[in-house]
Amino acid sequence: LTERLQKAMEKLRRKPKVTEADLRETMREIRLALLEADVNFKVVKDFVKKVREEAAGAEVLKGLNPAQQIVKIVNDQLTELMGEEAVPLNRAAHIPTVIMMVGLQGAGKTTTAGKLALRLKNEDHARPMFIAADVYRPAAITQLQQVADQIDVPVFEKGTDVDPVEIVREGMEVAKQNHNDYVIIDTAGRLQIDEQLMDELVNIKQLVNPDEILLVIDAMTGQNAVNTAQGFDDKLDITGVVLTKLDGDTRGGAAMSIRAVTGKPIKFVGEGEKMEDLDVFHPDRMASRILGMGDMMTLIEKAQKNFDEEQAQETMDKMRENTFDYNDFLAQMDQVTKMGPLENIIKMMPGMANNPALKNINLDPKQFAHIRAIVLSMTPEERENPDLMNPSRRRRLAAGSGRPIVEVNRMIKQFNQMRKMMKQVTNGNMSGMQNLFGG
Numbered sequence: 001l002t003e004r005l006q007k008a009m010e011k012l013r014r015k016p017k018v019t020e021a022d023l024r025e026t027m028r029e030i031r032l033a034l035l036e037a038d039v040n041f042k043v044v045k046d047f048v049k050k051v052r053e054e055a056a057g058a059e060v061l062k063g064l065n066p067a068q069q070i071v072k073i074v075n076d077q078l079t080e081l082m083g084e085e086a087v088p089l090n091r092a093a094h095i096p097t098v099i100m101m102v103g104l105q106g107a108g109k110t111t112t113a114g115k116l117a118l119r120l121k122n123e124d125h126a127r128p129m130f131i132a133a134d135v136y137r138p139a140a141i142t143q144l145q146q147v148a149d150q151i152d153v154p155v156f157e158k159g160t161d162v163d164p165v166e167i168v169r170e171g172m173e174v175a176k177q178n179h180n181d182y183v184i185i186d187t188a189g190r191l192q193i194d195e196q197l198m199d200e201l202v203n204i205k206q207l208v209n210p211d212e213i214l215l216v217i218d219a220m221t222g223q224n225a226v227n228t229a230q231g232f233d234d235k236l237d238i239t240g241v242v243l244t245k246l247d248g249d250t251r252g253g254a255a256m257s258i259r260a261v262t263g264k265p266i267k268f269v270g271e272g273e274k275m276e277d278l279d280v281f282h283p284d285r286m287a288s289r290i291l292g293m294g295d296m297m298t299l300i301e302k303a304q305k306n307f308d309e310e311q312a313q314e315t316m317d318k319m320r321e322n323t324f325d326y327n328d329f330l331a332q333m334d335q336v337t338k339m340g341p342l343e344n345i346i347k348m349m350p351g352m353a354n355n356p357a358l359k360n361i362n363l364d365p366k367q368f369a370h371i372r373a374i375v376l377s378m379t380p381e382e383r384e385n386p387d388l389m390n391p392s393r394r395r396r397l398a399a400g401s402g403r404p405i406v407e408v409n410r411m412i413k414q415f416n417q418m419r420k421m422m423k424q425v426t427n428g429n430m431s432g433m434q435n436l437f438g439g
């Protein structure tokens with residue numbers, strides 16, 4: 001989570017019930033977080049409204065605290081807003097499938113044309129051909145040619161003195177003769193949308209009736225991306241979007257806005273300059289990226305599946321009162337084991353991967369069985385009174401469990417550290433840990 005959001009969640013976390021005022025404040029933080037991620041303000045407004053409605057009507061989910069529930073609602077709504085599922089490329093009933101790349105200068109049209117062609121070659125054994133329809137910069141044709149050479153795809157070009165519409169007309173003839181199954185048209189861009197460019201693109205569109213008009217947008221342009229998308233879509237009725245340069249330190253807010261404003265699916269994302277750096281767009285991953293949540297959602301979902309809320313609450317109370325004993329320890333171990341490897345769970349928590357408090361605690365899941373054996377060798381009295389563990393009792397445990405005495409000592413030491421840590425957690429010193437041990 002962003003720091004801002006994390007703080008808001010931290011506050012909510014300690015409340016058993018979320019009031020209207022709490023919700024309002026949280027919504028304010030979410031709104032700011034989205035704006036920071038470069039999401040368009042109108043989109044944010046609608047979105048927050050929707051989340052608030054959803055949150056107000058939400059049933060209390062078992063195993064999730066109010067803060068987690070809100071994160072989940074936000075994440076689900078974000079994912080839904082961005083289209084839920086990846087949308088595949090349109091294909092023509094009869095070859096060739098015609099793909100027209102459009103977008104502002106420098107957005108990544110030529111690069112993406114190459115990436116897409118490589119993908120089609122690799123996945124469909126396709127035989128694509130490029131048409132060089134950017135005639136305004138001599139370097140544009142050379143660049144396309146260089147891209148094409150890298151991936152071994154032919155380019156149809158007529159230099160810079162011919163009308164682009166005419167180039168496309170001739171190029172289509174050549175592609176048909178050669179039975180190319182895909183034609184990818186690399187068009188010109190401008191620094192801004194202008195009439196002349198749009199007219200030219202409309203003319204090319206009318207001539208070839210493309211199966212796919214892919215608008216290429218630089219994710220780093222943030223707010224401007226929305227206006228660009230709107231402008232191109234109004235004139236050309238685009239079929240999809242490719243969001244490039246997501247390898248930069250962008251939060252991906254543009255993705256959310258573009259989808260919301262145009263209603264057109266984002267089909268691919270560019271994540272580097274190399275020809276291999278093109279990925280299918282996954283709305284759920286983008287949602288996490290926008291919220292800066294890492295794998296938080298996976299964790300929440302796991303917790304939701306496996307935690308028994310009542311038991312978790314009981315544990316929390318015990319931790320707070322410092323009456324957490326070996327019986328609770330056993331029960332918690334069982335719950336945690338159900339969630340999968342402990343290390344993975346810890347790593348998924350924001351800020352937990354390198355938390356010094358965890359350094360001395362052995363998280364090797366293989367040792368769980370041994371620890372269990374030792375705890376099971378305790379008398380009921382010992383399990384309820386962790387402070388009884390004197391040297392002679394420890395020796396007895398070692399004999400009873402068949403584990404070396406050093407291991408028994410280590411386990412007890414770890415248990416005591418854990419107790420201490422839990423007390424800190426319940427006093428609010430460490431966010432995240434609560435998830436692990438219940439709550």
Ligand code: GDP
Pocket residue numbers: 103104105106107108109110111112143189216244245246247248269270271272273277
């Ligand atoms: P065009 O003017 O729309 O054809 O844009 P280009 O394809 O020429 O790309 C402009 C610049 O952006 C080039 O230097 C590309 O290498 C770079 N570029 C394109 N896509 C990406 C991407 O996904 N990530 C990064 N880091 N750079 C990209």
Ligand code: MG
Pocket residue numbers: 109110111134140186
């Ligand atoms: Mg270009």
